[in-house]
Every structure is written in structure tokens, then in C-alpha cells.
Amino acid sequence: MKDKSEKGDSPQAEAYPENVETLVIPGSHKRNKTGIIVAIFCVLVSALAALSVWFWWNNYRKFSVQVNNIAVQVTGKQSLSDVLTEHQDFNKKPGKLLSLSGKTLESKGGAPISVRQNGTSISAEQLGSTYLHEHDSLIVQNGKDVSEKHKVHEKDIPFSTSITTGGAIQFVEQQGKTGKQEYWVGDRSGEQVDKTVTVQPTELKINSLSPKPPADKKVIALTFDDGPSNFTAPILDILKSKGAKATFFDIGKQSAEMPQMERQILADGNQVASHSNSHPDLTTLGRDSLRTELETGFNAINTASNTKSRMLRAPYGAFNKQCWTDAADMVSSNIIWTTDTLDWKKPGEQEIKDQVLKHAYSGAIVLMHDGGGDRTEDVNVLPSIIDSLHAQGYELVTVDDLIKMDGRFPKWVANNEVAPQAN
Structure with missing residues (x-):
């Protein structure tokens, strides 16, 4: 008889035979998987809902911004460019393209309208990528006009x-x-x-002064124009014999023809200066013609006499403001006169003498001629003129002498040179 305590004899052993496999039903696992799927779905739905709300909030929700201190409704998806287009740039206009004198070349060719977002300038290139946020403040202004390149x-x-006129000697100050x-x-x-x-x-400053010798001097300058000629030699002989000096304003063409006479004038202690090259009215010449006339005249006299001079007596005394403007860098001085003998009219020897003595004073400059026509009257009356002036105590000197003893003229005038260039 078997012992009932053995395993095989237990009631349980009888209920579950050893050769029968135990079956486990998985119902609880299915329920767990379903729950997970539902949970994930719910999360996805919630996320999608949240995303939709976020997307709507940031793109389609209307909110207010201030544009030029006026409230404007916009959405988050609108760029600044969109807002400006929608509102026609808030009636602001681009600048004009202007000419240098201010005329309009293009009505919209200037700078574009300007936009500042919360105080920061937004360039035209940034408008399409710049978006608005609630409570933003925009300032939109007209574009500035721009001048052409x-x-x-x-x-x-x-x-x-x-x-300044009035003096007998004009010069560059x-x-x-x-x-x-x-x-x-x-x-x-x-x-x-x-x-x-x-x-x-x-x-350019042109001044003029009449010579004013020192009080202890009693001097007069005789001057002869239009030479040299056949009348120059006898006049030189008279001057030399009387111990007198004179100034000869010679024509360049004639100096070139009679160089020996130019040298004799200087050898006798007299002065040579220019009376132009061909005796035109210098005020009628253009700048180039004037400069050519003067330079040719100076060169002819300088070549003939082997000396340099920039002193001029313009034909007819005519050397106006335009002449100075065109040639002040060529001329030291223009010498007029204080006494005109009118000898060119051939008034008679006595009339010539009377004109000299009637207007004689210390510092006077007397106009006579040694060329340009028949100067017999001048030659004949010259000894009497010199004697009469000597009798009145006058010394006959050159124009250079008058200038140097005056003391009021600039050193370049006294040295018969052109004025230095301005600084």
C-alpha cells in the first residue's frame, strides 16, 4: 500500500497530471498595449492641437502695433514688407533723384522710405525678413532726396x-x-x-603817383616819344652840351633799325624806355596781341641798347584796367605826363616853349617828340627851353631819377622791374 504523503498521490497531483502543460491566458497584456497606443494618440493629438494653436497664434492672430503713433492691426506672418504694401507705405514716398541744381530727374529715384522698428533702422533689404511683434512701434518716413552722381x-x-588813377606814374602795387x-x-x-x-x-592793385621830389630838389624830366629818328642825334647833342638829361620812349621797330642811337642815348647818361613795338592803341588789343606787342617792343629796345627796361609809355598814354589785368606781369610802370607841349601839332617854337615854362614845377614830366614826323621845331627850341629852366634853378633829370628821389614808390618800380608775384 502506497504512502499518501508521496507526491504522486497528492490531490494536486491528481488534478494536474505531469504530462499536461499549463496554459496562461494573456488578456492583461493586450489591455496594456491598447492603453499605450491610446496614450500616444492622445499625446499626438494634444501636440498637434498645441502646434495648431501656436501656429495660429503666431501667424494668424491679429495684434496691434503702433505705426507713426497710430494703432494698426497685423498678423505674425506678415513681414514689414507685407505691412507696408498692404497700407500703401502709409502714404510715405521715396525721395527724388535731383540734378546738381535741384531739378527733379526721377520722382522716385532717391532713397527709399525709411523704417525704424523700436528705434532700430531697418534697411530696404531687411524688410522682407523682418516680422512684427505685439506692441512693436514703427516709424515710417519719406525717403530722402538724392543728388545725381x-x-x-x-x-x-x-x-x-x-x-587808382590821377598820378603821372602808374605802377603795380x-x-x-x-x-x-x-x-x-x-x-x-x-x-x-x-x-x-x-x-x-x-x-591786382594798380596805383598812381605824381613824382614829389624832396624839398631841397628842383627837378624836371623832359621826355621824347616816337624815336629814335634822324632828329634824335641833334637832340642828344643839345642835351649833352647843356648838361641835361632826358628820357626817350622809343618804338621797338625803330630801335631795331637804329641800335647805335639807342646805345648813344644811354652813353650820354639818358634813359631809354618802351613806347610799344609799333605804336598801336594798346586798349584795342586782345590779351595775346597786347602781350606780343609789349614783349616785342621791350626785347627790341633791350637788344639794341644792351640794357633791360620794363618801363612803358603807352601810345596816347592809353593803358586801361584791362591792359593792366592782361599784362601787369610784364610792365614795371606806365609813364604819363604832367605837361603836354602839343609839339606834334607843330604850333611853333615859342608855343612849345611857353607850354613847358608855363607848367614848370619840381617833379613835372614834359611830353615832347623826337620822332613820328618833322621835329625841327623841337630841335630848334630845345636849347632855349633848357636855358630858361636852368635859369629858374631846375635840374633836368630822367624819369628814373624822379622815381628814386621820391621814396614813395615800391622798390621794383624804382629798380625798373616788374612787381613780384603775389603769395
């Missing part, structure tokens, strides 16, 4: 000329100097507009 040039500014000025030429319009003065011009 241009090229920079420089030009001369002519110097002005002032002239201060040389003129050309200034410089910048000017612009528009690329589109071609307009020319003056701009900055880079170098100020210096005024």
Missing part, C-alpha cells in the same frame, strides 16, 4: 583789378593771382555747379 573738376578764378575753385558736373544732367574755393584769388 557727379565728377569733380577744378577751374581758375580770375583775379579782380583795382586801379600788388600783383594779382588767379584763384582755384572746385566745380561739379552731373553725370545725368550735365549741369555744372560751382563749389568750394580751394585757393582765394589775390586782387
